[in-house]
Amino acid sequence: MKIELHILQNFAPSNLNRDDTGAPKDCSFGGYRRARISSQCQKRATRDRFALDGLLPEENLAARTKRLAQQVAERLQADHEMDEAQAFHLAMGALEGAGLKRAKSKKKGDDESFDYDAWKTEYLLFVPRRIIGALASLLWEHRDELSDLAEAQASGDRKKAKAAAKKGYPKEIRREVEQLLASARGCADLALFGRMIADAPQWNVEASCQVAHAISTHAMEMEFDFYTAVDDFKAEDNAGSDMMGTIQFNSSCFYRYAVLDVAALGANLDGEEELTAKTAAAFVRAFVSAIPTAKQNSMAAHNPPSYVLAVVRPSGQPVSLSNAFLRPARPRKGDDLVDASIAQIEAYFQRMRGWMGEGLDVVSYADRPLGDLEGVERQADPAGFFDRVAGALA
Numbered sequence: 001m002k003i004e005l006h007i008l009q010n011f012a013p014s015n016l017n018r019d020d021t022g023a024p025k026d027c028s029f030g031g032y033r034r035a036r037i038s039s040q041c042q043k044r045a046t047r048d049r050f051a052l053d054g055l056l057p058e059e060n061l062a063a064r065t066k067r068l069a070q071q072v073a074e075r076l077q078a079d080h081e082m083d084e085a086q087a088f089h090l091a092m093g094a095l096e097g098a099g100l101k102r103a104k105s106k107k108k109g110d111d112e113s114f115d116y117d118a119w120k121t122e123y124l125l126f127v128p129r130r131i132i133g134a135l136a137s138l139l140w141e142h143r144d145e146l147s148d149l150a151e152a153q154a155s156g157d158r159k160k161a162k163a164a165a166k167k168g169y170p171k172e173i174r175r176e177v178e179q180l181l182a183s184a185r186g187c188a189d190l191a192l193f194g195r196m197i198a199d200a201p202q203w204n205v206e207a208s209c210q211v212a213h214a215i216s217t218h219a220m221e222m223e224f225d226f227y228t229a230v231d232d233f234k235a236e237d238n239a240g241s242d243m244m245g246t247i248q249f250n251s252s253c254f255y256r257y258a259v260l261d262v263a264a265l266g267a268n269l270d271g272e273e274e275l276t277a278k279t280a281a282a283f284v285r286a287f288v289s290a291i292p293t294a295k296q297n298s299m300a301a302h303n304p305p306s307y308v309l310a311v312v313r314p315s316g317q318p319v320s321l322s323n324a325f326l327r328p329a330r331p332r333k334g335d336d337l338v339d340a341s342i343a344q345i346e347a348y349f350q351r352m353r354g355w356m357g358e359g360l361d362v363v364s365y366a367d368r369p370l371g372d373l374e375g376v377e378r379q380a381d382p383a384g385f386f387d388r389v390a391g392a393l394a
Contacts, residue, residue: 001263003280003393005287006309006321006349007256008217008341013225014301015249016292017041023248026220027213030326035216035252037292042211042256045290046283047189053289055282060275062190063129066103066120069095073119075136082140086150090139092119093149097165098177099200100125102158126195128187131180138180142173184268188279191268192260208264209283212320216252217329217341223249249299253306253337255325255345258287259318262393281390284310288386306338306368308385309349309376312361312392319355324348342366346373361392 015024017037025036050056065071072094073087082090096102101122139146152164182203184190194207225248228241260283266276288308296302309321324347329340353375362376365385370378379385 001393002259002261002313002316002318003284003389004259004311004313004318005257005284006311006345007288007305008253008307008338008345009214009256009303009305010253010338011251011303012299012301013223013249013251014299015247015295016301018294024222024250026222027215029215029322030328032219032328034218035220035250035254037214037254037256039211039213041292041294042214042258042287042290043193045292046286047193048293049286049289050189050282053286055286056188056279059130060186060188060279061129062126062187064124064126066122066124068121068125068127068132068135069119071132072135072139075132076140079133079136080140082143085154088119089150089153090143090146091135093146093153093161093165094135094139094173094177095121095181096153096161097149097169097174098181100181101199123198125181125197126190126193127181128183128185128190131183134180135177138173138176142170145170145173185270186272186275188269188275188282191265191279192283205268206264208262208268209258209260210318211287212257212322214254214256215322215325216250217255217325217344218253218337219328220250220252223251225249247295247298249295253329253341255322255341256305257320257322260284277390277394280393281386284389284393285386288382304367304382306366307342307345308365309345310363310385310389310392311356312363312389313357314359316357317355319352321345321348321352339368342370346376350374363388363392 017025019025025038027034027036050061069088069091072091076082076087076091077084092102103120103122149164149169152161155161184205190205192207192209195203195205197203224246226246227244229243231242234242260280262276262280265280269276269279288305291302324345329337329344331337331340363379363385364376365379365382377388379388
């Protein structure tokens with residue numbers, strides 16, 4: 001079973017997802033410049049909603065971090081009153097012994113404060129949050145057997161530390177650490193979005209969810225906000241601003257699309273049917289509700305979707321409806337941009353029905369009255385829509 005989500009979401013002036021110059025991301029589609037929100041940005045916002053809305057408990061969520069050693073060390077200090085440096089050396093030795101490379105330290109000079117940068121992994125890890133406590137308990141239990149490993153880390157000699165991690169790591173403990181790091185059991189967002197670790201491909205998890213880059217349904221016009229700031233304590237005879245600059249932004253109606261393979265999700269969750277159903281329903285709510293956070297303090301573009309179309313299919317190839325907007329949406333007299341976008345996506349959806357197979361369960365929500373559409377069940381409120389989709393998934 002698969003579920004497709006097709007969303008139209010109109011945002012007020014905003015800069016929700018920036019490129020390396022600080023400008024809103026964009027792209028060319030159908031020969032026109034479009035506003036864009038990356039898939040990664042939407043996934044991050046979706047993961048945030050799991051916790052913010054209480055859709056899934058923390059024990060079923062993952063964390064993306066370079067600071068796993070720091071988290072484990074802090075747990076060792078809190079639960080077992082271990083010395084800070086000793087805790088970090090033990091934690092980093094365990095991770096390095098499991099084959100994870102350490103990041104290069106940026107610390108310079110003779111500063112004697114503890115160098116936290118030296119205890120980060122080389123790249124971001126995506127791991128279940130629950131393993132932090134499990135790793136801390138395991139290392140505390142075997143602290144005597146790992147003392148040589150910790151001492152090698154404490155020496156500051158990277159070659160010595162690496163050699164100790166390779167030769168002096170008891171195989172049984174290494175195996176337990178690796179099993180914890182490789183674990184994805186019961187971890188909803190890891191099962192949804194997958195994991196790729198170049199140095200440990202055996203820990204990879206194939207994503208059960210695919211998310212498209214969101215694109216504007218219309219041709220995009222980039223705009224500039226010129227701003228100034230004034231010093232509150234400036235002398236009265238000194239006119240003018242004390243800071244000025246520009247920020248790029250746009251106001252766009254986005255087409256957002258994602259597809260979830262429920263069978264693949266279940267496989268990633270080791271066949272736990274109740275957790276699979278709960279995760280699938282949580283994903284629908286979180287993805288539909290997700291709003292990126294960039295520049296929100298200065299623009300506050302908190303605009304929920306105007307239209308959502310959910311297609312639950314027993315089998316077959318997913319179908320994106322992005323080509324409904326090859327010709328940019330243009331409102332007719334008396335309509336707005338969202339009206340024009342809904343008209344185009346529903347007309348294209350009907351034309352694509354032949355590609356979608358049989359046995360579809362199709363539900364839609366809109367923030368405005370819509371006429372009947374063959375084979376589509378209308379829901380007038382978000383709660384009814386989410387409940388109806390959850391029922392179809394169950």
